[in-house]
Amino acid sequence: MVRGAECRLKRKLLGMRGDHGADGEADDRTAGHPLRRFAEFGILPGYEFPNEPCTLRLRNDPHEEDPIALERRFGIAQYQPNASVHARGHRWRVVGLDNASPWNPQSPHPDWVYVRCGDCDLCYAVQQHGYCPRCRSTTIPVNDQRGLPGHEFGGFIAIRDDTPVLEEEDRYALAALVSCHPQWNGRCIHRFRLSTGWNAELREEEEIRWLNEWKPASAAEREAGAPQLHENAHGFYLCPVCGRDLKMPEDQNASQRGGRSRSRQTEQNDPYGHTRECLQRGQPPQVLAITARLLATTLRLIVTLPPDWEAEDYQRWGYSLGYALRTGMRHLFMLDGSELEFELEPMWKIREPAPHWKGMLTFIDTAVGGSGFLERAAAQFHQVAAQAMDHLDHVDCESACYRCLKSYNNQRHHQHLQWPLILPDLEHLSQSAPVTLETEKSVQDDPKPWLEAYAAGVSSPLELKFLRQFEQYGLPVDKQVPVAANAGEHPISVADFVVVYLI
Secondary structure (H helix, E strand, C coil), X not given: CHHHHHHHHHHHHCCECCCCCCCCCECCCCCCCHHHHHHHCCCCCCCCCCCCXXXXXXXXXXXXXXXXXXXXXXXXXXXXXXXXXXXXXXXXXXXXECCCCCCCCCCCCCCEEXXXXXXXXXXXXXXXXXXXXXXCCCCCCHHHCCCEEEECCCEXXXXXXXXXXXXXXXXXXXXXXXXXXXXXXXXXXXXXXXXXXXXXXXXXXXXXXXXXXXXXXXXXXXXXXXXXXXXXXXXXXECCCCCEECCCCCCHHHHCCCCCHHHHCCCCCCCCCCCXXXXXXXXXXXXXXXXXXXXXXXXXXXXXXXXXXXXXXXXXXXXXXHHHHHHHHHHHHCCCCCCEEEEEEEEEEECCCCCEEEEXXXXXXXXXXXXXXXXXXXXXXXXXXXXXXXXXXXXXXXXXXXXXXXXXXXXXXXXXXXXXXXXXXXXXXXXXXXXXXXXXXXXXXXXXXXXXXXXXXXXXXXXXXXXXXXXXXXCCEEXXXXXXXXXXXXXXXXXXXXXXXXX
16 A cells, blocks of 8 residues: 555656556656756756646546646636536536546645735735735735635536526636736846836746636625625635535525534535535535646836826736737747737836836746746847837728737737837837846836926926927927827827927
């Protein structure tokens, strides 16, 4: 018995499949696979090593032993409980965890206990940081201060459900439920000053957390007092022991009265849905979140924002510029997949040395050990911007289309995409190569030039210099003027200045 357990442990550490696997070959998706470990430490190139998957076993399928799989950060949405999945000619419904999957934790305890920053909305492990690693705030919502449980589930199970899709609920955009939370704990290896005056930071081995907290609780659930993760997210009722997707009985108040849970442990029918052998049988569900973790290389653009911007202004500008620059990277390095991802981090307020808003455009290299493309993109950012401008040079598009910025994967941001807004920024970014800065933390971005420019009604310190020159020579100009191809048409760009001729 002991020898068998030792063999199974060794096979797991080496990424070997079970005794009934195909030819006993190693699975390089496992964290213990030797070549994968070399790739993580940068000894071997890890560009083609797959990230840990999220698997779905199709119960009673002729090929049930061969589950379908997705990359973990996508799978925690598409394979979440009650999700509908179309595979192998049928429609399936996810009903819980696959207890036979090696991708599920063996402990019932949370893998990640996190809190949500009350100022910038970042989810982070308070035990590791003590304060928000992004905005340095210690503000935490009252209901979150004890920590929220996140489990790194990676194996799910589904049953056949070929009923027709009749309800809008079945077509809910599951991808929109997963939020990305960079942990700002990577090692800064390079810092740059871009031609716009923005700073850029390149970090390696930064922890990226993808988090699925499910939708907000319904009004009926709130009224009934059903457990929820927090006021903006329902959370999941998954049992980490038996894997069942639990339910709250209709008479919830009666089920939660003191002294009743002990007697239920001896009842044959569990009101919550645990299996008969589950150690948690008779216990109400503990609400939780599903999370995925990845160590990645990140490139982050740090931008001082205009003081009068609202969240909608920031999202419209940030998503448009971010997706354009990611396209520029793909064209420059001839990439065609999801090697590089983009995340617009929320804007937040900085109070020192002067109150102002900050924004972050973050690019993530998801390859194991890093593919090296972000390092090259940072050093050649002017060429990235030039490639983005070339890509946006197209006709019959006034805001965004599938030819320029829209894609299947960014559907939830389509309403924000407007390429004319970002042409001035791309032009400025393409003017000169980035300047390398010291990597010490003491080198900080000075917001004063930007705040002075915004106060003067222009959008950058460079434009402020031109404005002062115009004023010095008495040349009247209009600032930030929308430009349309023809009179009365929708603007396609914004001119920095328009000279006013006095007759």
